Structure formats: structure tokens, C-alpha cells
Amino acid sequence: MTEGPMNIIARASGAAGKSDGEPLKFIHCSDLHLDSSLETKLSGEDARRRRYEIVRAFERIVRRAEEQHVTGIIIAGDMFDADIVTARTRETVLDIIRRTPAIDYLYLSGNHDSAERVFPLQGLPENLLTFRSHWQTYRYGNIDITGVEPDPQSSSNCFDTLSLDPNHVNIVMLHGQLSSQAGPDLIPLPALQHKGIDYLALGHLHSYRHGVLDERGIYCYCGCPEGRGFDECGEKGFVLLSVLGNHLEHTFVPHAQRMLFRIPTDIADCRTFPEILHKLRDTAAGIPPESLVRFILTGACAPDAQLDLPALEQEFASLFFYAEIRDETSVSIDPATFLGDISLKGEFIRKVLASKLPERDKNAVIRAGLQALGGEEITL
Incomplete structure (x- = not known):
């Protein structure tokens, strides 16, 4: 397919084999911040242990995805805490992805990380799907998962160019703070209303919250799966999406090993x-x-x-x-x-x-x- 403002890539693997009456499932997660420095005053040994646990939080999400027969894991930004990560963490993530070829990993970069700089340019797993500075859609039957990584150097507003098939179930991925207008790390909510979005999968805020987008859809921050500092208290986890026909349901799933x-x-x-x-x-x-x-x-x-x-x-x-x-x-x-x-x-x-x-x-x-x-x- 040629690339353009709305590049659509068909993904048959997830939709294949689903019988009538059986929903397709996706997991929405974000803000793992792998390899981050911890904000609590842990001892050196406990800090290393906690960083390891946060990496393993991703593996536990994948295990839940396998148990639930999930088609894809939506990672709405800040999977890593910076563009430079340890080789051990990078290879651990890639190994997990390679060992689960039946699951697609839809990875949208956030304000902390960039897929182009974290991962090598060659040899990425086929089930690791990334996004660019123009809208891109991965299609699973009647389900479209669309995302963009806005170019902060561009003067154009990419949100105005979003065009979706109103007859499909539309999941849109973005990373940033909801706002009334566009800007660096800002998502202009009015520009996304009445576009045919069923579920706006967001990353950036570290606590679960959701609300009404318009008469058709909702927006949702899934929060982070593990808290790192005392500004991230309370239940942490991910959101499980279930799509049957044209009906989408979402459920918050507590997941944190430690609160x-x-x-x-x-x-x-x-x-x-x-x-x-x-x-x-x-x-x-x-x-x-x-x-x-x-x-x-x-x-x-x-x-x-x-x-x-x-x-x-x-x-x-x-x-x-x-x-x-x-x-x-x-x-x-x-x-x-x-x-x-x-x-x-x-x-x-x-x-x-x-x-x-x-x-x-x-x-x-x-x-x-x-x-x-x-x-x-x-x-x-």
C-alpha cells in the first residue's frame, strides 16, 4: 500500500479464526517508563529489584493477553522512560514480542520515548507495529486502530486531517494531555469530536480515567501498570477492550504487583x-x-x-x-x-x-x- 495521510494496513492474523459470537479483544496500556530512575529513596538493591519488577510488569500483561486470547496490545506511549535504554531491557522487550507472534503490539511513541531511537532499524519482529507523523491505521476486520505521532516541528494541525470509516469500530491512539487546543504534548479534544471515534486510547496521565468524547465515543487514560513514586498512588493496571460486531466494551483491570x-x-x-x-x-x-x-x-x-x-x-x-x-x-x-x-x-x-x-x-x-x-x- 502507498503511504499517505491515512495509510491503512490490513492485519489478518488477529481477526482470523474468530467464530461468530466471539469478541475480538485488545489490551490498552501505556506509561510503563521502563528503565526509569525511581523517585522513592529505595536502597540500591531494592531499587534494582523494583526496576526489574516494572520490566516484568510488561511480561505479566502479555501473559494476561495470552490467557484472554487478545488480538493486540495497544501501547499508547512512554513504554520507555527515555530514548536511551539498557540493552538488557530492550532485548527483554523484543524477546517477549518475538515469543508471542499471535499478538500484535501497536506501539505509539510518547513524549519520553521514540521507537525509531529505542529499537534498531532492522530486524524488528513483524508483530511490532509502529506509527509515524501522519495518521496510520491497522485494520482487523471491521476494527480500525489508528494513531499518529504529531511532529512538534510541523506548523500543520494533523488532528484536522483525521478521517475514519464511520461503519467500522474506530480505536484511535494518542499520547498527551487533553486540551481545548493543539500544542506540544496537547491533544485538542474538540478537533476529535464527531469524527466517528468509538474509543480514544490515551497515554500520558498515570491514573485511570475516562469520559464522554461525543455522542458516539469515549476517551480513556489507562494509567500506568506500576506506580514508581508517591505521586502515583492507588490502583494501577490496564484496560481490556472487547469488540463484538459494532459494540465495544472497556474494563479496567488492576495489575500492579505493588501499590x-x-x-x-x-x-x-x-x-x-x-x-x-x-x-x-x-x-x-x-x-x-x-x-x-x-x-x-x-x-x-x-x-x-x-x-x-x-x-x-x-x-x-x-x-x-x-x-x-x-x-x-x-x-x-x-x-x-x-x-x-x-x-x-x-x-x-x-x-x-x-x-x-x-x-x-x-x-x-x-x-x-x-x-x-x-x-x-x-x-x-
């Missing part, structure tokens, strides 16, 4: 170390031990509250794959209490409160000073 949790915990009513520890254990009840957890301590605490963060982290180190404690408490001090206090403690607190330090620094200085005055180990 991340941010747990705000008000400890204003706690003063001793055991009281704080028990409060944290209560708030963490029910969280799976394989999780990564960040406790965020909040509340106005007594100045001598026993906030020993390293000791608290050590208590939870054996309960979760990773745990850290963030202190966002304030110090509850009534200055009038110390007006007539002639002790060293009173003089110290008055001087700190009268200083020009930012309020958060005053809290830290008061707490550390009281620990020193009490003969305790200072924790900052």
Missing part, C-alpha cells in the same frame, strides 16, 4: 513515641505488606512530642517493602505560657518564637532544642 500509599496521620493527640507508633499502625491497617508506604504526620503537637522519625521508619521497615515518614506537623505553643518561665527551656522557646525564622523552621528548632535539653538524641 503505593500516602497516609496522612493526625498525631496532635499523641505525645509519647508508643502513642505515635500505635496511631500509625492503626492508619496502616489493611495495607498489603508488599506495598510502598509514605506516612505524612500532621497536626499541632506538643513541643516535647517524641517524634523520632528514624525509629518510626525502622519500626515499619519490616512490615512493608518500603516505608518512610514525613513530618508536616506544627508545634502547639501558647507564648503566654512561657512569659514568666525563668527556666532555660522558657528562655530558649521565647527566643526562638521572637526570631525571624520561618514558622516551619521555628518548629524544628524548638523540637530539636527540647530534645537536647532533655538529653535525647536529636532528630531533624
Whole structure:
């Protein structure tokens, strides 16, 4: 076929052999960010293990695809975290694709990665299907999967040139942030309405969300399959698409091996170390031990509250794959209490409160000073 604005490539392998009444299935995933540096403060060994688990998340998706007899896996961008990846990761991905020739891999580059720069120019598996800077369609019977990688250097708006067969089920792949207008990494939603899209398969946002595109179709961010940092908390996974005739259904499938949790915990009513520890254990009840957890301590605490963060982290180190404690408490001090206090403690607190330090620094200085005055180990 000649290439043009709407190059259509027929793919018989996925549609062949499906009996009447049996749907074709596709998996929509994105934002694996393979080979990324992790944003949590894991030890070197745990960081390597976590990076390996994220690579294996792709293999587990493929295993689910085989179990579900999926025709194709739609990868809507940012499969890799950068254009330069380790040879081990690249060859692992290619090996997985080569070992599953019955599944097509429709790979659209994102703002972090590029198929042309990640993979060698020659010898790619036939079932690894990529996209270019003009619209390209892969056809499976009456199902068209169409995508484009907009050229950021081009002044033309490729979204206006999208033309789909209204009699087919149309899945359109894009990577970027939905917007009212076009721009770098922006997807102009109004330009895609009333085009005959049934399912707009998006990548870029790392949490699952979907909404109405127009009277015919929906848009959907599948999110990332594994969270990497505490800005990626909650359930992660992929979307399973099922197409029977002209009817398309989508289902979010939780898939993450480990989940991340941010747990705000008000400890204003706690003063001793055991009281704080028990409060944290209560708030963490029910969280799976394989999780990564960040406790965020909040509340106005007594100045001598026993906030020993390293000791608290050590208590939870054996309960979760990773745990850290963030202190966002304030110090509850009534200055009038110390007006007539002639002790060293009173003089110290008055001087700190009268200083020009930012309020958060005053809290830290008061707490550390009281620990020193009490003969305790200072924790900052």
C-alpha cells in the first residue's frame, strides 16, 4: 500500500479464526517508563529489584493477553522512560514480542520515548507495529486502530486531517494531555469530536480515567501498570477492550504487583513515641505488606512530642517493602505560657518564637532544642 495521510494496513492474523459470537479483544496500556530512575529513596538493591519488577510488569500483561486470547496490545506511549535504554531491557522487550507472534503490539511513541531511537532499524519482529507523523491505521476486520505521532516541528494541525470509516469500530491512539487546543504534548479534544471515534486510547496521565468524547465515543487514560513514586498512588493496571460486531466494551483491570500509599496521620493527640507508633499502625491497617508506604504526620503537637522519625521508619521497615515518614506537623505553643518561665527551656522557646525564622523552621528548632535539653538524641 502507498503511504499517505491515512495509510491503512490490513492485519489478518488477529481477526482470523474468530467464530461468530466471539469478541475480538485488545489490551490498552501505556506509561510503563521502563528503565526509569525511581523517585522513592529505595536502597540500591531494592531499587534494582523494583526496576526489574516494572520490566516484568510488561511480561505479566502479555501473559494476561495470552490467557484472554487478545488480538493486540495497544501501547499508547512512554513504554520507555527515555530514548536511551539498557540493552538488557530492550532485548527483554523484543524477546517477549518475538515469543508471542499471535499478538500484535501497536506501539505509539510518547513524549519520553521514540521507537525509531529505542529499537534498531532492522530486524524488528513483524508483530511490532509502529506509527509515524501522519495518521496510520491497522485494520482487523471491521476494527480500525489508528494513531499518529504529531511532529512538534510541523506548523500543520494533523488532528484536522483525521478521517475514519464511520461503519467500522474506530480505536484511535494518542499520547498527551487533553486540551481545548493543539500544542506540544496537547491533544485538542474538540478537533476529535464527531469524527466517528468509538474509543480514544490515551497515554500520558498515570491514573485511570475516562469520559464522554461525543455522542458516539469515549476517551480513556489507562494509567500506568506500576506506580514508581508517591505521586502515583492507588490502583494501577490496564484496560481490556472487547469488540463484538459494532459494540465495544472497556474494563479496567488492576495489575500492579505493588501499590503505593500516602497516609496522612493526625498525631496532635499523641505525645509519647508508643502513642505515635500505635496511631500509625492503626492508619496502616489493611495495607498489603508488599506495598510502598509514605506516612505524612500532621497536626499541632506538643513541643516535647517524641517524634523520632528514624525509629518510626525502622519500626515499619519490616512490615512493608518500603516505608518512610514525613513530618508536616506544627508545634502547639501558647507564648503566654512561657512569659514568666525563668527556666532555660522558657528562655530558649521565647527566643526562638521572637526570631525571624520561618514558622516551619521555628518548629524544628524548638523540637530539636527540647530534645537536647532533655538529653535525647536529636532528630531533624
